[in-house]
Amino acid sequence: MKKHRTNIKRISYCVSSLLIFILNSCGPFIPSTLPGGVTGTASSQPVEQLTIPALPAVYQSQFLNPLDVPHTYMQDNCLHLRNKWKPTSAAPGTVVMIIMFKEISNPNRFHKLMTELHAQNFEAITTKQFLFFMERNIRIPFRSVLLIQDGNFESKNFDENFRPYWDSLGWPVVNGWVGHFDVPRSMLKQNVELEKEGWVDHQSLGVTTDTVLSDDTSKTVITRELGDSLTEFADHYGKTPYAFIWPNGGFALRPVQAARQLGYQLGFTSNSRGPVMYNWVPLANVIDPERSQLIPEGQINDPLMTLPRYSADEALDAIDFVRVMGQEAAIYQKANKSLDLNYYNVVCKSTYGEIPIP
DSSP, X not given: OHHHHHHHHHHHHHHHHHHHHHHHHSOOOEEEEOTTSOEEEEEOSOGGGOOOOOOOOOOOOTTXXXXXXXXXXXXXXXXXXXXXXXXXBOOTTOEEEEEEEOOOOOHHHHHHHHHHHHHTTOEEOOHHHHHHHHHHOBOOOSEEEEEXXXXXXXXXXXXXXXXXXXXXXXXXXXXXXXXXXXXXHHHHHHXXXXXXXXXXXXXXXXXXXXXXXXXXXXXXXXXXXXXXXXXXXXXHTSSOOOEEEOGGGOOOHHHHHHHHHTXXXXXXXXXXXXXXXXXXXXXXXXXXXXXXXXXXXXXXXXXXXXBOOEEXXXXXXXXXXXXXXXXXXXXXXXXXXXXXXXXXXXXXXXXXXXXXOO
């Protein structure tokens, strides 16, 4: 009996010790403020064993409208910092101007814009390069531009306006293609040939020319504009578009959510807010009385699906500001690199490993 009681005490002691070990091992979750104010789980270590270092504030620019606030979209601090400081990533301050062209009625002004972009060391990139830059911060030219021609045009438009820059500089162009069913066969054939040549990348601009999507738009119309376009592209271009140019500047939460569900990864508005950088997209949270035509997109909370674009005229006037913003952002990021790396070493390194040294 005495031996039996001794075994019970030993078992009780072991269970108690195991319970204490488990409780000590499962310390409270420590919330960490991600860039842009998003809260995430930083560590599962007890508070008394880990002090989360502060991260620097998001770069702000005096050249943005006061109501156009830089928004971040990376939910994982550690992945963001690793992508930011890997030696193979884009240089700090890499900036992209997204420029939309409607009908090019003034070729002289168009060529002036393109000449000025080249003179200030901008280089055109593809949609895929842009996507990978925004998602993973892959290396692209320090000053990049994404050229988007909205609407359906015959090959003459591309040959006369864009092809000279493809031939001399290797600059591609994106076409926002409206995939309606009554596209002239000759126009469609010409655009398929341009796609095959590899320098005109067609992405979706819906399937009708007069639609404006909003939260009041019926599910049928949203499905038609977003979903039917996928079928049209598969039939004619043999590919699936992953970028959607919001038709006539209209967008809202429901259409954005539907676009995500259908697999779109980028969305371009007609809002002129500024350039974009990795994990940095200027958006507005409220209506600006002085620019009431611009739809506030910040509350949708999906920056990659509500990307701003300059019109061609606005872009020509904004080039100097964009160039300076990239330079300022580079200086700011380099000045705060030690804070970034300190955070990474304390919070991230045990899970993500060392950031490679060049």
